Each structure stands twice: as C-alpha cells, then as structure tokens.
Amino acid sequence: MIQLSVLDQSAISKGSEAREALSQTVRLAQEVEELGYHRFWMSEHHLESLAHSSPEIMIPHVAAHTKKIRVGSGGVMLPHYSAYKVAENFRLLEALYxxxxxxxxxxxxxxxxxxxAALQEYKQTNGDIFPQQxxxxxxxxxxxxxxxxxxxxLKAMPEITTHPQIWVLGSSGGSAGLASSHGLSYAFAQFISGxxxxxxxQHYQNSFQASALQTRPKSLVxxxxxxxxxxxxAEWLAKSYDIQFLKVAxxxxxxxxxxxxxxxxxRLSGFDQQLIEENRAKVLVGAPSTIKEQILAWKQRYGTSEFMLASMVYDFDVKRKGYRLLAEEFGLK
Known part of the structure; x- marks a missing residue:
C-alpha cells in the first residue's frame, strides 16, 4: 500500500504576499487531509521567497485547523538551536495534539x-554537533x-505518555547511518539532491537498530x-519549476x-538546458497515471511505501488540483 504525504514550503507566488501564502498552507492542509494524505510537513527555509521559516509555529496553527492528519517539521535545522528547547517545544505540541x-x-x-551567521551568532561550536544533538x-x-x-x-516537559515521531532528514549515507544506528525514522530528500x-x-533499512522510540525502520522519500x-x-506548468531552480543554481x-x-x-543557453535536465531528477511530472507509474517504479527501487510530495506550481488552485488528481489516481480515501 502506498502512502502519500505533503511537504509545503509556503512559497510566495510572484505578485502575491506572505499572508496569502500562509493562508494557502492551511487551506492545503485541510484539503489534503480530506483527500487521504498521511502527513503534512512544513519546512524551515530562511529565504525571502518563502512565507515563513518556523515550522514549530505553523504546526499548532495547522493542527488546530485540521482533525487527524499528522503534522510536522520537514524539518527543524537542529544545529541552529538548543536540542533541549526543541524537545520541549515538540513535547508540548505532542501534549496538545x-x-x-x-x-x-x-x-x-x-x-x-x-x-x-545570524542564527548562530554567539554560539561556540567545534565540528559537527548534529549527531550529539x-x-x-x-x-x-x-x-x-x-x-x-x-x-x-533533565526531562523535556510536560511529562506525557506519548512522544512525537523523530525523523532524521537527509540526502546522504551519513544521515541515514545516524537514523539507523539510533533507531529513528529516515526521510530521504531526493527533491533537494536529485x-x-x-x-x-535500503542500507538504512537493513542496518536499523531498535531503540526506545522505535522498534522497526520507517522511511519515506x-x-x-x-x-x-x-x-x-504538466510539462507546461513545470516551466515555473525549471526556471525557479535554474535561477537558484x-x-x-x-x-x-x-x-x-x-x-x-x-532565454536559455545550452548550459541552462543542461541544468534544467539535471534538476528534473528532483521532480515527478505528468498526468496522474504517469506520476503513479513513476512512484511505483521508485517504490521498487527504494523499498519504501511512503512518498512525500512538494509542489511549486504558480497558481494555488492548479496546485490543489494536482494533489486531488493524484489522490484519486491512488484511491487514497
């Protein structure tokens, strides 16, 4: 069985504003919940083209406007923060939802x-502190x-009987090894690395060691x-994506x-065309049946059954329709 989930970055369409993008994030969460999507994650990106960089603030807002869909961070960039404060924030969220x-x-x-630099001002760190965090x-x-x-x-308060699911996010063997050796879930970001x-x-799944939080491996792509x-x-709509990430590159x-x-x-040069082709490894493009075929093929390669999908479509109504078409193709409800 395939599970589909959503990553939303609250991207601001040109000519719109941040408040509209934030409102659209909530509306999208409500709609994909009704369509049968499994999770709704929000990102932390400190960029002017995105409406927020605080998933820990958006999570309770979205959770309060939905009923049952899992809501989370995709993700908190942990080296910027105190692990203890992050644990307290998410323990409180788990108590509330x-x-x-x-x-x-x-x-x-x-x-x-x-x-x-601004996020880590006055912090004295030596080397990679992420594993310790x-x-x-x-x-x-x-x-x-x-x-x-x-x-x-020292405990993260409040004391409750449940805990949030911890996912290690990454696009490398290092992060996968960290997740497997600590008995945590792992999300592979092909949309970033390509x-x-x-x-x-598969190495994560085969080397997974049970922990107090989790006894079996859990992964998504x-x-x-x-x-x-x-x-x-779909190819026409994907032009927005192609040029957006060409400009980033x-x-x-x-x-x-x-x-x-x-x-x-x-206007595209030959080099531009090459970059666009390389970026297409990050994106699934097509009619619902085409994307379903792609996901089923990736399911066999990855050996995982959950796929998280992010959309950078310009028009919000068209973006919503894309999620609806795919949900209907997979029969999520």
Missing part, C-alpha cells in the same frame, strides 16, 4: 550564509535515563511534483514563484 506530531530534524543551514533529543524525550549524560535527569538514494535508504490532466499540461534573485507564461520567456 497527541499521536499527530512529527519532529523532522536536519543539519543543513536552510538558507543563505548571512542568515546562518540527535542523541540529546532522544534523551530528553525518553525519560532521561542515562546517568552519565551532561545534564543527568540523487537516486535507493541504496542509502520526498520529491517535487507537477500533476495535471495531461502530460502536456545561478545565484539570481528570486522574487517568488513565476507563472509558466513568464518562465517561457526566459
């Missing part, structure tokens, strides 16, 4: 260098039973997608998601 909260954590900066999260969320920990007996991570995910009634229409200013009509006017 039991068995609905996912805590996805990553080590990427999630933004431009100047934003990273993941261990600390588990410690604070499972009852603080390690007598030799730096902060013995690399076939099937070997990484994330793609961008563009779905429409026909392959031809070339370091050009992004003023929001552009329309396919504007994207079609962008």
């Amino acid at each position: 039991p068995n609905r909260i996912d805590l996805g954590v990553g080590r990427a900066p999630g933004g431009i260098p100047i934003a990273t 993941v261990e600390d999260l588990m410690y604070y969320l499972t009852g603080s039973q390690q007598p030799n920990h730096r902060f013995p007996g 690399q076939d991570g099937s070997g990484v995910v 994330a793609f961008f997608f563009v779905c429409a009634d026909t392959d031809e229409e 070339k370091g050009e200013k992004i003023e929001g998601v552009i329309s396919p009509e504007e994207a079609a006017q962008y």
